[in-house]
Amino acid sequence: MKWNSLKTKAALAFTALLSTLAQAGPDLGAAEQQATNWSAIIMFAIFVGFTLLITKWAAKQTTNTADFYTAGGGISGFQNGLAIAGDYMSAASFLGISAMVFMSGFDGLLYSLGFMVGWPIVLFLIAERLRNLGKFNLSDVVSFRLEEKPVRTLAAISSLVVVAFYLIAQMVGAGQLIKLLFGLNYNIAVVIVGLLMMAYVMFGGMLATTWVQIIKAVMLLSGATFMAFMVMKTVGFSFAEMFNQSIQVFSKVHDVSLDKAAEIMGPGSLAKNPLDALSLGLALMFGTAGLPHILMRFFTVKDAKEARKSVVVATGFIGYFYLLTFIIGFGAILFVSNNPQFIDVAKMAVTGKLELVGGNNMAAVHLADAVGGDLFMGFISAVAFATILAVVAGLTLSGASAISHDLYANVFKKGQTTPESELRMSKIATLGLAIFAMILGILFEKQNVAFMVGLAFSVAACANFPVLVLSMFWRGLTTRGAVIGGIVGLVTAVTLIILSKAVWVDTLGISETPVNPFNGPAIFAMPLAFFCCWFFSVTDKSARAQAERKAFDAQYVRSQTGIGISGASDH
Numbered sequence: 001m002k003w004n005s006l007k008t009k010a011a012l013a014f015t016a017l018l019s020t021l022a023q024a025g026p027d028l029g030a031a032e033q034q035a036t037n038w039s040a041i042i043m044f045a046i047f048v049g050f051t052l053l054i055t056k057w058a059a060k061q062t063t064n065t066a067d068f069y070t071a072g073g074g075i076s077g078f079q080n081g082l083a084i085a086g087d088y089m090s091a092a093s094f095l096g097i098s099a100m101v102f103m104s105g106f107d108g109l110l111y112s113l114g115f116m117v118g119w120p121i122v123l124f125l126i127a128e129r130l131r132n133l134g135k136f137n138l139s140d141v142v143s144f145r146l147e148e149k150p151v152r153t154l155a156a157i158s159s160l161v162v163v164a165f166y167l168i169a170q171m172v173g174a175g176q177l178i179k180l181l182f183g184l185n186y187n188i189a190v191v192i193v194g195l196l197m198m199a200y201v202m203f204g205g206m207l208a209t210t211w212v213q214i215i216k217a218v219m220l221l222s223g224a225t226f227m228a229f230m231v232m233k234t235v236g237f238s239f240a241e242m243f244n245q246s247i248q249v250f251s252k253v254h255d256v257s258l259d260k261a262a263e264i265m266g267p268g269s270l271a272k273n274p275l276d277a278l279s280l281g282l283a284l285m286f287g288t289a290g291l292p293h294i295l296m297r298f299f300t301v302k303d304a305k306e307a308r309k310s311v312v313v314a315t316g317f318i319g320y321f322y323l324l325t326f327i328i329g330f331g332a333i334l335f336v337s338n339n340p341q342f343i344d345v346a347k348m349a350v351t352g353k354l355e356l357v358g359g360n361n362m363a364a365v366h367l368a369d370a371v372g373g374d375l376f377m378g379f380i381s382a383v384a385f386a387t388i389l390a391v392v393a394g395l396t397l398s399g400a401s402a403i404s405h406d407l408y409a410n411v412f413k414k415g416q417t418t419p420e421s422e423l424r425m426s427k428i429a430t431l432g433l434a435i436f437a438m439i440l441g442i443l444f445e446k447q448n449v450a451f452m453v454g455l456a457f458s459v460a461a462c463a464n465f466p467v468l469v470l471s472m473f474w475r476g477l478t479t480r481g482a483v484i485g486g487i488v489g490l491v492t493a494v495t496l497i498i499l500s501k502a503v504w505v506d507t508l509g510i511s512e513t514p515v516n517p518f519n520g521p522a523i524f525a526m527p528l529a530f531f532c533c534w535f536f537s538v539t540d541k542s543a544r545a546q547a548e549r550k551a552f553d554a555q556y557v558r559s560q561t562g563i564g565i566s567g568a569s570d571h
Helices: 002-023 038-061 065-073 077-088 091-104 107-133 138-142 148-182 186-234 239-254 258-265 274-290 292-300 304-335 345-351 360-412 419-443 449-473 479-499 501-507 522-538 543-550 552-561
Strands: none
Touching: 038 148, 038 186, 038 360, 065 186, 065 292, 065 360, 065 419, 077 186, 077 292, 077 304, 077 360, 091 304, 091 360, 107 138, 107 274, 107 292, 107 304, 107 449, 107 552, 138 148, 138 292, 138 360, 138 449, 148 186, 148 292, 148 360, 148 419, 148 449, 148 479, 186 292, 186 304, 186 360, 186 419, 239 258, 239 304, 274 292, 274 449, 274 522, 292 304, 292 360, 292 449, 304 360, 360 419, 449 479, 449 522, 479 501, 479 522, 479 543, 543 552
């Protein structure tokens, strides 16, 4: 009994910590415009020029819809794993988690663990079956035995909501970074991101997006490895020495006793509300398995074996990356916090806390300056920007597939389209999404980036995950159950988000007190979505429902064996 209560307490403490940290995530605020950083601009120009050449090459290879959405299924498991890692290691992770470690020590590591937990679910539950059942995206899998029109419409709408939340986070992050580093106006910075992403997706499709993500992942990992190596070199490659020195510097900079400073080595302030904690834990765990731009990547490989391999590779790279961010965060305590050139004295006088030039989210960028000088800082800045660009390209592609493949080709035209017209529609959808993303990026300039990513995960966990899992694993799921369950999950999650303090009070400023006291919707909306899927399926006695239950065996065989799947096209 004692052991169980200890386990419960430990689990609650961990999830509570995750929640606290999500709330305290990387708010880039309104970054100040800085003097033009020429080394960063040159690095940035080289990277963009190189990736646009890749796009030009990919455009020649992209001749049909299969090429556009899935790179013709010709990507290897290792390449795809690296691209997934590139998709997942967004700037919120790189800048945000290292900033959390910089400010509060060990807490940051535990936050990154939250994002890691979802990967085994993707590996064991979803990757293989998804590849065997689908063709282009999530909707293909869900509508395999269910009625096409309502199911595809639902999957497309929920995918677009997730994409919108994720796009906001990335566009704001990119705008703030460019404004800070290049001395450009924020609105111009957002438009540049929008135009580049449009170019990648519209002309090169998935092939260009994949290669941009691979290059960016390699650059990010090598840049972060170099930074971590330089930090470890100064402390004689001893973690104990790094922690000791960090405690001493932290005590001096923050003007606290050594005992107080030593608290950064343990879990920090836990969430006041355990339900928020649990909610965030659920969103981070199951949201990964419902993110349309991550799921879409499994169709770029030729079979289920390669899909499995790509998850293992991605998990390895992502795990390694989060370990590096942890070292970078502690390195920033050692090199940045006590260096006057990185400290914003005027801001400190107002807040009474340690403030870095350009905001505390720039801890990793300043560390790059401290260990590698101006040129390396330019490289890291260009990489952080490229990171955002690659993630945004992947998101736009999954949004375009929801509009053209699901809504246009299969719902409005009932499958009576030519590949050429679908491809044309995809490009129009990409243009529309890019303009939409630019507007959202400008509107949400001051919004918390990590919080927006957390919301995207929450919506994915409440709307996409229940329907996807039940359609693959439960014979009893019917079209009625899937549609009602998905709509309830989506509407409940979005409503709870709008009525929460973060949106109702902080963003919209409608009243002083929020209607919904909880920040995370997943703990309420996800079980409700599962319940509605089950209840409305069980009570569905129609002839259509009977046929759908019977069709489960054929689906199950295909999901396990892959007989009848679309193969790879040659490039």
